[in-house]
Amino acid sequence: MSKKYLLEIGVEELPARLVGDALEQLKNNAENLLKDERINYNNINVYSTPRRLSLIVEGLDERQEDLKEKVKGPTKKIAFDENDNPSKALLGFMRGQNIDISAIYTEEYNGVEYIYADVVKTGKTIEEILSLNIPNLIKMINFPKSMRWGGKNIRFARPIRWLVSLLDDKIISFDLEGIAVSNVTKGHRFLGNSKIEVPSVDEYMEILKKNFVILDQKERKDIIKYGSEKLVKEKGGNLPKDESLLDEVTNIVEYPTPIIGRIKEEYLSLPKDVIITPMKEQLRFFPVLDDKNRLLPYFITVRNGNEEHIETVIKGNEKVLGARLEDAKFFYMDDIKNPLESYVEELKKITFQDKLGTLYDKTKRIQSLGVKVGEYLEVGEETEKNIERAGYLSKADLVTKMVTEFTELQGKMGMEYAKTSGENEIVSLAIFEQYLPRFAGDELPTTTAGAVLSIADKIDTISGLFAIGIHPTGSQDPFGLRRQALGIINIILDKKLSISINELVETALYFYVDINGLAFDYEKVKQEIIEFLNGRIRNMFIDIGIRYDIVDAIIGTNIDDVYDMKIRANKLNEWLKKEGLSEILSAFNRVSNLAEKAVSDEVQRSLLTEDEIELYDKFNSIEEKVNNLLLKKEYDKALDQLVVLKEPIDNFFDKVMVMVEDERLRNNRLGLLKKIYDIMVKICDLSKIVNK
Template sequence: MSKNYLLEIGVEELPARFVGDALEQLQTNTSDFLKEERINYNSMKVYSTPRRLALIVEGLEDKQEDLKETVKGPAKKIAFDSDGNPTKALLGFMRGQNIDIASIYVEDHNGVEYVYADVVKEGKEIEEILKENIPNIIKSINFPKSMRWGGKNIRFARPIRWLVSLLDDEIVSFDLEGIEASNITKGHRFLGSNRIELNNVNEYVEALRKNFVIVDQEERKDIIKYGSERLAKEKGGNLQQDENLLDEVTNIVEYPTPMIGRIKEEYLSLPADVVITPMKEHLRFFPVLDDKKRLLPYFITVRNGNDDFIETVIKGNEKVLGARLEDARFFYMDDVKRPLESYVEDLQRIVFQEKLGTLYDKTKRVQNLGIKIGEYLEVGEETERNIERAGYLSKADLVTKMVSEFTELQGKMGMEYAKCSEENEIVSLAIFEQYLPRFAGDELPTTTAGSVLSIADKMDTISGLFAIGIHPTGSQDPFGLRRQALGIINIILDKKLNLSINELVETALYFYVEVNGLAFDYNKVKDEIIEFFSGRIRNMFMDMGIRYDIVEAVISTNTDDIYDMKIRANKLNEWLKKEGLSEILSAFNRVANLAEKAISDEVQRDLLTEEEIELYESFNNVEEKINSSIDKKEYDKALDQLVVLKEPIDKFFDKVMVMVDDEKIRNNRLGLLKKIYDTMLQICDLSKIVNK
């Protein structure tokens, strides 16, 4: 007979950012526990509000499946005496397994006979298993920050105030360090009952609903989303979509009621971000936009309760927002009294990182690195001037009052203040775009100057922190260096930039020496950064669906141009779909294996035999064509030319012994193979490809 089980962990208000991961852990850990305990069930649903984490398991079997297993006992020679009677060793084994002599049989194991028994362990009742294990499930939930309370040893994000543990209509009681599980839950803190007695698991969702708690987070999310969109449309606008904000608001209310308030017209003359940022980041309000994405004089917020006295609540929210926007207007008006350029010198008093100097030092490095990247890309004179100017102004807004108060506006206010200071449009936009992308899936820079500045800023941070020994380890990446490296790679691929990672790293490290006089093991740090980028490239290419062996074949070449690597990978991916490549790959594997033993690629023709000459001349005939195709980035055509060598390579290995005793002849033959291998490496390393 199947049963339903409810677990509810009642807490003081959880931080919204903790809820999603905690729910996932609760579901995963419970599912793993039930599987391990051999308990089948039909479905599992997890719920959350700010004051509770809960799960309902439906269709639980009422006991474990019986476990049938073969148990190995002592060796036969010590299990029976000379008369064939059980010894103490065998009797102890039977007693431990609760079996008699009739269950015993003997089998050979690695040449030694042992006694065995087929044992059936009867499954435990579900109540007993839940009582033993649910406390451990609760304790297994980890949070970014946990706390202890009331002298208890258990750690949780917030104090646990009640526990519900109900199997159909029966309480599965357990004690969690003085917190007794029961069938009593709590409703909304102000609108619902503080004591709701549940008679059955099936009552849970509706009993809480009657007490102003929508326990299903997805239902709350829909109420907020569609209710807010309806209010926005009533004013002729659209809700600004922000999934992260929607999730956060969902996790801070138990009974959502969307409501719309008004923004005073006097604040709409401010830049839109100056108004929107305090609304979203500080007050969790949703902006309302018109069809052209312009801010309308409305905001939408969500009340944790019903619509009683809603007008009074709206007025209170309007007053709170007004105070925030008044502060923002004061900061903005005070900031624009000075040109953005005048703030640059103030960066000398702000430390970027203790060993890496001030923000002013970083500004100089980013500006210089941006100029060098522009030179590598051979940008025009106007773009070069824009990069230099944007680099100089890039961090100036960080010391303005607005950004000091609303740090989320870094870059955005730099762009706005640059416009107020009559900087050109490209320079202004590049100041904002230096921070893009800010997270996975974020927009990328649209301008060349912005792209260059973003690469320079991120590369400066990565290089500097690696130089002082700070880099990601395992899952730890407190400075977001992986994200910044991925940002650089994404920009390069999106803008199709031909940039050498080696040159970028070398230049960035050079400026740390020149600007800061930083001392470090240059070669070691450079190699660490290159390997760090290689790891990100591998992961990104494989996420794009490129085979791991193709990625390795491309990364193993002599190119460090990320965009060029992507071209090679795509070309190789298509080329490998051709028929009959298995033997070709085998031939080039043999070349690669021996070429690594060569000391040079020098070949003396007069030392070559007939078969060697055939391979030598075949290679000379296609070398120029291969190089021409490589120059045009027609890597598939270069590979086609390389395939011409398959037959002479096979003849060479059939007729020629490479590793002969004569050193001159041996080195000459290895040199020929190295010439072929080095040419192959200009395209990809075919020896990395797995034959399929």
């Protein structure tokens, strides 16, 4: 008969950000435990509220499956005495395995005969297994920060106050440093009972609901989402999609009741983000927008309780929000007394990084690097002026009162203050767009000035930190350099920018030397950064479906234009789907292998034999076509032209000895192969393509 098991870990309120990972660990650890212990089950579900993590396993077997093992004993030589009677060694083996002599047999192992027995080990009961293993299951949940309490050795995100452990209706006791294990749980802190007996696993969730605890986080999330949407629709508004905030609110309430409050009209003249940021970041309120994405004078909050005295709760929340917005209004009005430009000098007082100077130094580097990138891209004169101006103002908002209080508004307030200071629309927007993308899937810069400024900001940070020996290791990336590298790549691809990564890194490092006088091994650091960026490019291309060998074939060349890499990769990805390419690639590989030995690509026609002339003339007939196709980035068509060399290449290798003793002949033949290889590698390194 199958059984159900419940484990509830009762805690003081867990931080919302830790809940999701803790539940995943609990489920995975339980799955691994049951697998290792040979216990079959139907399904595992995990649930959470701020005060508990719960595990429910359904369809559990009553005991382990019996285990049949082949057990090796002593050698046959010492298992019997001279009269063929069992020796002490054999008797001890049989006693240890609880078998008699009829159960043993001999087999050879590494040339020696041994005694063996097939032993059936009866499985333990599920009660035994749970009692023994549940303490470790709890201890295995790791948190970024843990704590000890009450003289206990166990570490957890918050103190564990109670434990419920039930197999159907039976309490399964275990020892976890003296914490009480029972069938008694707790309801809602204010609305439910503080001691609730759970008669059985089947009744658990319903008993909690009667005590104002909705255990299933998905159910709570739906109540919040659909209840909030209903309230805002009644006001003619929309609830903006914000899964992160929705998940956080779900994990801080046990019995959610969405309510709608009103924002005072006097605050609606403030920039939208000045209102929304305190609502979300400090109070976990949801803004309400109209069909044109404008802020309406309402907010949604979620009460951890029922609808009793709801009007009083609404007024209380409106009062709290009013106080926050009054502070925000003060910061904003004080900040705009001075133009944004006036804050730039204040950046000299703030350190960007101990070895990399101040934020003012970073501003100068971004400004100079942005202008240089603009030159590479051959932007127009007006765009170049916008890049230079936006670069100068890029970090000014970091010393304003608003951004000091709400760091999430960096860039956004720079944009708003630039507008109020009379800066043009492009400069203002570029100040905000320098931070894009901020996370995976975030929006990208829409303006050329914003894109250039974002690239400059990110490559400056990456280059500086690499120069002082700070770079990602394993899963550790405290400065988010991988994210910033991916941001650069995504912007380049989105804007279809042709820019040399090598030149970009060289320029960024140069400004650290020029502006900060930073000393470091220039070539070594440059190579480390390029390898780091190539690693991100490689992973991104593979993630979008480009074959790994194609990526390696392109990155393995001197090509360092990311947008051009993408074009090549896509065209090569399609080109390699053609049939009959294995023999063509084999011919190219033969050329590559010997071309490396060439001292030059000079070829004297007078030294060529008839079989060499066939390849030489064929190559000369397509060389100009291939180069023209490469200029047009028609790499697949260029490869089609090179395919005609297959037969003459094969004839060449079948009939010509390349590595002859005559140095002039040898170098001439290697030179011919190098000419072919050099034009092949302008597309990619075909030697890295795997024949499939």
